[in-house]
Amino acid sequence: xxxxxxxxxxxxxxxxxxxxxxxxxxxxxxxxxxxxxxxxxxxxxxxxxxxxxxxxxxxxxxxxxxxxxxxxxxxxxxxxxxxxxxxxxxxxxxxxxxxxxxxxxxxxxxxxxxxxxxxxxxxxxxxxxxxxxxxxxxxxxxxxxxxxxxxxxxxxxxxxxxxxxxxxxxxxxxxxxxxxxxxxxxxxxxxxxxxxxxxxxxxxxxxxxxxxxxxxxxxxxxxxxxxxxxxxxxxxxxxxxxxxxxxxxxxxxxxxxxxxxxxxxxxxxxxxxxxxxxxxxxxxxxxxxxxxxxxxxxxxxxxxxxxxxx
Amino acid sequence: xxxxxxxxxxxxxxxxxxxxxxxxxxxxxxxxxxxxxxxxxxxxxxxxxxxxxxxxxxxxxxxxxxxxxxxxxxxxxxxxxxxxxxxxxxxxxxxxxxxxxxxxxxxxxxxxxxxxx
Amino acid sequence: xxxxxxxxxxxxxxxxxxxxxxxxxxxxxxxxxxxxxxxxxxxxxxxxxxxxxxxxxxxxxxxxxxxxxxxxxxxxxxxxxxxxxxxxxxxxxxxxxxxxxxxxxxxxxxxxxxxxxxxxxxxxxxxxxxxxxxxxxxxxxxxxxxxxxxxxxxxxxxxxxxxxxxxxxxxxxxxxxxxxxxxxxxxxxxxxxxxxxxxxxxxxxxxxxxxxxxxxxxxxxx
Numbered sequence: 001x002x003x004x005x006x007x008x009x010x011x012x013x014x015x016x017x018x019x020x021x022x023x024x025x026x027x028x029x030x031x032x033x034x035x036x037x038x039x040x041x042x043x044x045x046x047x048x049x050x051x052x053x054x055x056x057x058x059x060x061x062x063x064x065x066x067x068x069x070x071x072x073x074x075x076x077x078x079x080x081x082x083x084x085x086x087x088x089x090x091x092x093x094x095x096x097x098x099x100x101x102x103x104x105x106x107x108x109x110x111x112x113x114x115x116x117x118x119x120x121x122x123x124x125x126x127x128x129x130x131x132x133x134x135x136x137x138x139x140x141x142x143x144x145x146x147x148x149x150x151x152x153x154x155x156x157x158x159x160x161x162x163x164x165x166x167x168x169x170x171x172x173x174x175x176x177x178x179x180x181x182x183x184x185x186x187x188x189x190x191x192x193x194x195x196x197x198x199x200x201x202x203x204x205x206x207x208x209x210x211x212x213x214x215x216x217x218x219x220x221x222x223x224x225x226x227x228x229x230x231x232x233x234x235x236x237x238x239x240x241x242x243x244x245x246x247x248x249x250x251x252x253x254x255x256x257x258x259x260x261x262x263x264x265x266x267x268x269x270x271x272x273x274x275x276x277x278x279x280x281x282x283x284x285x286x287x288x289x290x291x292x293x294x295x296x297x298x299x300x301x302x303x304x305x306x307x308x309x310x
Numbered sequence: 311x312x313x314x315x316x317x318x319x320x321x322x323x324x325x326x327x328x329x330x331x332x333x334x335x336x337x338x339x340x341x342x343x344x345x346x347x348x349x350x351x352x353x354x355x356x357x358x359x360x361x362x363x364x365x366x367x368x369x370x371x372x373x374x375x376x377x378x379x380x381x382x383x384x385x386x387x388x389x390x391x392x393x394x395x396x397x398x399x400x401x402x403x404x405x406x407x408x409x410x411x412x413x414x415x416x417x418x419x420x421x422x423x424x425x426x427x
Numbered sequence: 428x429x430x431x432x433x434x435x436x437x438x439x440x441x442x443x444x445x446x447x448x449x450x451x452x453x454x455x456x457x458x459x460x461x462x463x464x465x466x467x468x469x470x471x472x473x474x475x476x477x478x479x480x481x482x483x484x485x486x487x488x489x490x491x492x493x494x495x496x497x498x499x500x501x502x503x504x505x506x507x508x509x510x511x512x513x514x515x516x517x518x519x520x521x522x523x524x525x526x527x528x529x530x531x532x533x534x535x536x537x538x539x540x541x542x543x544x545x546x547x548x549x550x551x552x553x554x555x556x557x558x559x560x561x562x563x564x565x566x567x568x569x570x571x572x573x574x575x576x577x578x579x580x581x582x583x584x585x586x587x588x589x590x591x592x593x594x595x596x597x598x599x600x601x602x603x604x605x606x607x608x609x610x611x612x613x614x615x616x617x618x619x620x621x622x623x624x625x626x627x628x629x630x631x632x633x634x635x636x637x638x639x640x641x642x643x644x645x646x647x648x649x
Contacts, residue, residue, distance in 0.1 A: 332471060333467075333470050333471065333474060336471065336474040336475065336478070337474060339478060340474055340477055340478060340481075375436075375471070375474075375475050376478075378436045378437070378475065378479075379436070379475050379476075379478040379479040379482055380478075380479065380482040380483075381478055381482065417482050418478055418481050418482060
């Protein structure tokens with residue numbers, strides 16, 4: 001598979017390795033050292049680090065700022081961009097800003113509705129939706145033009161990704177939706193975190209049938225659970241999340257001090273099982289506020305050390 | 311039946327409590343009533359099917375408005391009985407009168423008196 | 428129709444306090460249908476305000492009038508002869524009517540009595556829901572007659588987003604996911620193939636974003 005950008009993530013997957021990405025939530029303040037600290041915890045175990053963009057509509061330091069820091073530290077960031085807060089002018093502008101610092105990966109998302117966050121009375125933008133944003137970034141890269149038609153001086157060379165949620169409803173259009181994202185130009189996909197392995201494998205099967213796994217790199221999302229409380233919260237309170245009862249039961253079945261360990265075990269088992277699924281190109285490990293366990297997960301899943309590409 | 315009930319009760323007859331408009335209730339208070347009560351058929355036995363349910367909703371709406379304007383929603387209420395229950399009618403009349411006596415005159419009149427004074 | 432909801436009594440009273448003569452003007456169209464500003468609501472509000480002020484020791488003259496519409500000058504003209512006998516006009520029309528009233532009666536204070544909420548329809552008596560946001564370039568032909576601009580909280584044009592669950596929107600379990608409705612309709616119309624057509628970037632200049640809008644029909648203008 002030919003490589004189109006300087007993205008390390010793209011190169012690793014093009015070379016046939018399973019890629020691993022981690023995640024970093026920027027601080028609710030101005031201390032960039034917090035970003036530095038999180039990155040240092042995961043840097044040896046992942047190929048690239050996603051930086052969330054005001055996730056759950058809670059105001060944080062901008063993803064772009066944190067990505068620049070990560071780039072300056074010598075690592076590979078993935079800029080997450082939501083459509084909730086910025087119009088097409090600002091979106092294109094931030095893409096240029098990211099490319100100016102050599103940020104090579106962008107993940108295009110709709111963004112959680114602002115009613116979930118700390119500014120529920122604010123306006124939202126949604127000038128473009130996530131698919132149109134994918135199209136836009138590809139247009140800027142491949143056509144070298146702004147949406148308005150003018151030429152871009154030194155167009156951005158971004159590896160473009162989108163999210164997919166095999167667990168949202170309606171299930172029957174989840175694969176057609178993936179097909180749409182691929183048609184819009186998505187080159188890699190990161191999924192919502194997986195606990196219902198059967199449902200995910202079914203989704204992968206349908207994706208393979210449509211030939212989508214030949215066209216896009218699908219990275220399976222995983223999140224280790226810290227406690228049965230977290231399992232229940234994710235099951236009941238997080239939109240688009242599918243946590244089967246037996247997973248909750250498994251967490252509940254061990255004493256409180258042992259639950260983190262059990263959660264990590266489930267996560268590693270998930271990775272090991274999904275490694276065997278055809279079409280899975282890698283894993284997106286979202287160990288939110290628990291970055292220190294990423295190393296252990298990667299090692300136990302047999303994915304350490306990380307491959308080196310030029 | 312020639313039963314006694316308090317003389318301060320003024321009766322306005324309607325063919326069905328469904329005919330009672332919320333404005334009838336509100337205007338009564340504007341015109342000096344201290345309390346208004348609506349007496350309708352037992353629920354489920356309205357002679358016109360559901361008129362008493364409409365009245366119930368309007369009485370509730372009037373009560374909310376009367377609370378909001380400071381007159382007091384307890385001054386308006388609904389009673390249900392069947393047309394043959396004479397003693398109940400007298401009992402409700404006494405009950406409502408006692409209730410209003412306890413609450414005192416409508417605050418709308420009180421202020422007018424104060425203004426006059 | 429335009430759906431509105433009456434403002435809380437305290438807020439209305441506050442806006443007309445210190446006035447001795449109030450004219451409450453209702454409207455016979457949309458606000459009558461959504462039971463916020465029609466003749467009945469005018470009557471109830473007038474009675475409530477009279478009692479409210481009298482309870483504070485004030486006797487305020489509050490008169491009632493309901494016009495056919497407040498968005499056409501010929502109807503607003505009907506109160507020309509009585510308007511300046513009042514200190515304030517309290518209009519229960521939608522925001523359009525209130526503004527037109529203010530334009531027609533330039534030196535008369537005009538207060539709004541309702542909050543204008545959205546363009547919608549009657550689901551059942553007492554329940555009105557939004558259906559249209561007047562974006563100015565209707566896409567209903569391609570979405571099976573369900574509007575993603577007004578019924579999707581994120582106005583996603585290539586939906587649904589990842590937060591759709593059991594046919595409901597992530598913001599509220601009682602809000603239908605517009606894209607579930609669209610998919611259901613496309614299935615019923617045997618047009619699921621349309622689902623995969625990528626909707627292009629929307630031209631929002633015909634929406635609020637482009638500034639106050641105007642429609643002209645040259646062929647009917649004087």
